[in-house]
Amino acid sequence: MTTAIEELRANLHPKIRDALDKRGFDEFSEIQMRAVPKLITGENAVLIAPTGTGKTESALLPLFHRMLTETHPPGFTVLYITPLRSLNRDMMNRLEWWGHELGLRISVRHGDTTANDRRKQATHPPDILITTPESLQAMMMGKVLRKNLEGTRYVVIDEIHELASGKRGAQLSIGLERLVEMSGEVQRIGISATVGNPEIIGQFLCGKRPYTIVQVPVAKTLDLTVRFAGEAFADQVKLIEQCIDSHTSTLVFTNTRSVAEAIGHALRERGDIDVHHGSLSREMRIDAEDRFRAGGTKGMICTSSMELGIDIGQIDHVVQFNSPREVARLIQRTGRAGHQLNATSKGTVLATGFDDCIESMIIVRKAMQNEPENVRPHINAADVIANQVAAIAVERGEISIQKIEEIISRSYCFAEAGPLIREVIAQMEKHYLIRTEGDMLITKTRARRYLSMNLSMIADEKKSVVFDVVSRKPVGTLDESFVISWISSGAVFVARGKMWRVLDIDEDRIMVEPAKNAKGELPSWEGEQIPVPFTVAMEAGRLRRLQNFGEYHADTRSVAFSEKILSEMKKNRSITATDKVIVLEDADDGVVVNLCGGHKVNEALGRVLSILLSARYGTSVGIETNAYRILLRLPKFLRAPDVDEVLCSLEPDHVEAILMLALKKTALYKWKLVQIAKKFGAIDADADYEKISINRLMELFDNTVIEKEAFRELFFSNMDVLHAREVVQSLKDHGMETATSRLSIIGAEGLFTGRDVIVPPGEDQAIIESVKHRIDEQDIILACMHCKSWKSKTKVGRAPDNPQCPLCGARLVAVLKPYDEKLYAAMKKKNKTTEEKEAEARMMRNANMVLSSGRKAIIALAGRGVGPESAARILNTFASGDNFYREILKAERKFVQTHRFWSD
Structure with a gap:
């Protein structure tokens, strides 16, 4: 009797069977057993299974079979599209092995592929081309490569769940429809990790074409x-x-x-x-x-x-x-x-x-229970339409708008775009990417240049150097979006396992110091702040309320610890926030709104409350959010009942409009507007955010499709407006209620602990040692203010305790920074400028301080931005040991924060 495995092997080409034997392949995984028979018949499919279960071979074995048994036109028979610049080493080795065994040529093309390899791929196309969504866009612009794409019969999209959730995926979905215009219909195969809504992934892959889902629950x-x-x-x-x-x-x-x-x-x-x-x-x-x-x-x-x-x-x-x-x-x-x-x-x-x-x-x-999150594709992203309209125009030269609408609307992401496509085209015409004559769209020279700078829908971001004022060394770099979203004077963030506080922002440099006892959930620039979904946060609230821990897979210590915290809340007569109760608590810094809403809901409601409180009471309101709390930084006269009144008076239908008002004032919105404008060709892709007149842009794009897209993306990616409205509606319907209280242990947890933050022990001592070492290595000039004829370059660590001029024997010696050397050279002049006279007076005060305090004055005066006045204040504290260096660091910090406001 033939087993299912033997039957599957028998249906594969003999060369494949030989290769399986050679590889010691004696058993198929469940995903392979179920997927290969369907794919051999040419069905479109999404394959969903855990990592390491052979999904790649599930997709490719049937394609290998068809390539060995059927005749195909010349060109790239299989396009294997991956979101990564290259496949991981092991997968690439496996594919190359299969190619060698079956006599099929496999090649990789991405942004780093050499010009020589690109030429080979154009003149001698491989059977299987592994590429990225962006490289596919580039290939569609070349005449020879377009010819090779005409031969494509199969498209495999790896990690399709990752692409489907971003604008890269929305762009690719139109790209596949443009491919169909060249090659005719192709078999589409998506490879995905576990997702909550596989049907949406299938529609994203195929549009309205039939498809099958082959899923192995993990x-x-x-x-x-x-x-x-x-x-x-x-x-x-x-x-x-x-x-x-x-x-x-x-x-x-x-x-x-x-x-x-x-x-x-x-x-x-x-x-x-x-x-x-x-x-x-x-x-x-x-x-x-x-x-x-x-x-x-x-x-x-x-x-x-x-x-x-x-x-x-x-x-x-x-x-x-x-x-x-x-x-x-x-x-x-x-x-x-x-x-x-x-x-x-x-x-x-x-x-x-x-x-x-x-x-x-x-x-x-x-x-x-196999309940992963749903993947949410971008629907009707206007900048993606603009990008693809430009690409189609460059590819065709001229084309009817009706044909463009037909191509774009075949994509699931743009099936309902309707009038939006013509609205986008009208906006593009204003920026000279295209022109229209009746129903015909004609490309302009600028469109090709625009596309060369905008192949990807990933926003281009400049980097800012982070500089530690304590060690005088760079810490790393920050992405532009992170700087604009999070960084301001006093902000705290995580980098390299440490917490840093921003002292100053100076063009492309951000001055920071190590931060201690930071409050709030701390952001990190490495894209590491994974948002907790609304569904998870609300169930957390439900578990707090029901305390049915026996239904969950947890050890006794986890349950005991959780029950102890909830029992402490009761003992202290504190009210616990749940899925039914929002608790507003008074804290020293303002009001904590305990809401089990998840990051994006709390971000949305936090901004709404912030602007309403600001408008009603005429005060600035700071906000910090995490998945279970919103901290509103408020003046002392505003307390929890005031915030409660504003929250309860909020109407669900007003949430989005208020958010639009709130966001317009933020750097995040302005940055997003610039990024969208770049993708529309309204601003050059390499334009510097800092040098663009934002107010002028906001006027220019007011109520345009560019502004609408900026809001759409912010609401899609940064805030959950839908569930925020649901929370507000629940308050109206009494499905949820509010309560006010003093600060509780649960409310305080988010204020005084940063998740995923590990602060090295003894950090304070490490900072002081770093300051000592840095000042010891500081270059200084010892200069006699008596004869004004002797100066000596040295380092603080090598300076004598009580310096003396070797020429005149005087002890009136100033400690100068290296940049003061030129001014010292002018000290012997009879007719000094005003600046030189001021410098002389400053140096004399400096020298008198060294005369009276010796080495301590030398050390204080070596600090960055520490002049005679600041040094005098440091010495007058009579601090010694580590405390003396703390005073120097305090003066340096003040200089960094205030120097840009000084008149000189």
Whole structure:
């Protein structure tokens, strides 16, 4: 009797069967068993299965079969489109092996492909071309490459869930329709991790064409639990060690690179632990992968870099440190364990606080019941339409607008675009990308130049250098969007595992100092702030209310810790915020609105409350948000009942309009407007944000399709307006209620702890030592103010305790900065300028201070921006030891914050 596996093998081309034998391929995975027969018949399909279950071979084996058994025209028979610049090393090796065994040519094309390789691909097209969405856009502009695209018969889109949620995917969806115009209909195959709405992924891939979904749920092979790791970092590291020691091979996932480094550092002495993340060099990552695969290490501390299906051998346990915040992310990560067929994937989530415990329980429950988040494609993104209209115009020279509408509206993302397409075309005409004659659209020369700068829908961002005023060294760089969204004087953010406070922003340089005791949930520039969805946050509120912990997969310590916090709330007569109650609490800094709404809902409502309170009371209102709280920074006369009154008077239908008013005043909106305008060709792609007249732009684009798109994207990506309105409506309908109270332990948790932030112990002492070392190495000039004929260059650390002029023997010696040397040269002049006279007076005060205080004055005067007045204040504190250096640092900080306002 023939088994299903034997039947499947028998249906494949003999060359494929031989290659399977050569590879030792004796068993197909479930996704392969179900997908290959459907794809051989030419069906469009979305393949959904956990990482490492052979999805790539599921898609390609049937295509290999068809390529070996059918005749195809010349050109790129298969386009394999990936969101990454290149496939990971293991997958690429596998595909090249298959190509070699089957006599099929495989090539890769992306932004870094050499000109020589591009020429080869054009003149001798490979059978399978692996490329990115952006490179496909570029190929459509070339005559020879378009000819090769005419031969395409199959398109495979890898990681389609990732593309579907961004504008790159919206652009690709039109790109596929443009491909159809060249090649005719193609078989479409999407490869996806677990998603909550596979039907939407299918529609995104195929539009209105038929498709099938082949899904292997990961939930039935998951064994997950939540463990409380304690609130002290040392305890957390100890539990991670226990997890590693009790298994043969363990992956420890963290949400941020800085936390991965901190844990790796704490475990480094073991010698059997490696760290793996995207900031490490490729060589270091490969070395870590090879050591783990060979059994040289027992554990690997990693970030999302290890979600990508990289072959590192057998893993028998996955640890997630802190809540992963998203169900799909936990499924993807824990699915890496137990990758033999039908094996169970064992995973542990280590929680480190109350929010973390509750949230982790929710996410584990949803993962075990196969309830990942829905993917939301961008619908009717106007700048994507503009980009693709320009591309079609350049490709065709001229084309009817009706034909453009037909091509674009075949895409799921633009099926309902309707009049928007002509509105976009009218806007583009104003910027000289195209012109219209009746129903014909004709390209202009500027359109090709525009496209060369706008192949990608990823916003181009300049970088700002972050500079530590303590060590006088650069910390790293910040993306423009992060700077505009988060950075202002006094703001605190995370970088390299440390917290930094912004002192000043000076063009492309951001001056910072190490921050201690920072409040609020701290942003990080590495794209690491994963938003908690509304559904997860609301279930967390429900769990707080019902306390039905027995229904969740958690150890006794997690449950005991969570119950203890809730019991403390009752004991203190505090009211706990739940899915039914919003609690407003008075804090020193303002009012905490405890709302289990998730990041994007709380961001939306926080901004609405901020503008309403500001308008009603004529005061500025600062906001900080996380998934369970909104902190409104308010003057002392505004308290929780005032905020409660404003919240309860809010109408659901007004939320969006108020948000538009609120956003118009923010740097985030202005930055987004510039980015959208660039994608419309209204501003050159390389234009500097800082040099653009924002107010002029806001006037120019007022009530245009560009402004509408800026708001649409902000509401789509940064705020959840739909659920924010739902919360407001619930208050109206009494499905939710509000309560006011003094600050509780739950309300304070978000104020005084930063999730995913690990502060190194003894940071204060490290700062002082850094200041001492830096000042010791500071270049200075000792200069005699008596004879004005002697000066000596030295470093503070080498300066004598009581300097004396070797020429005249006087002790009236000034300590000058290197840039003062030219002014000192003018001291002997009889007719001095006003500036020189002021400099002489300053140097004399300086010298008198050194005469009376010796080395302490030399050290104080060497500080950045510390002149005689500041040095006198430092010396008058009579501080000594470390406190003396703290006073210098305080003066330096003041200089950095205020120097730009000085008249000189």
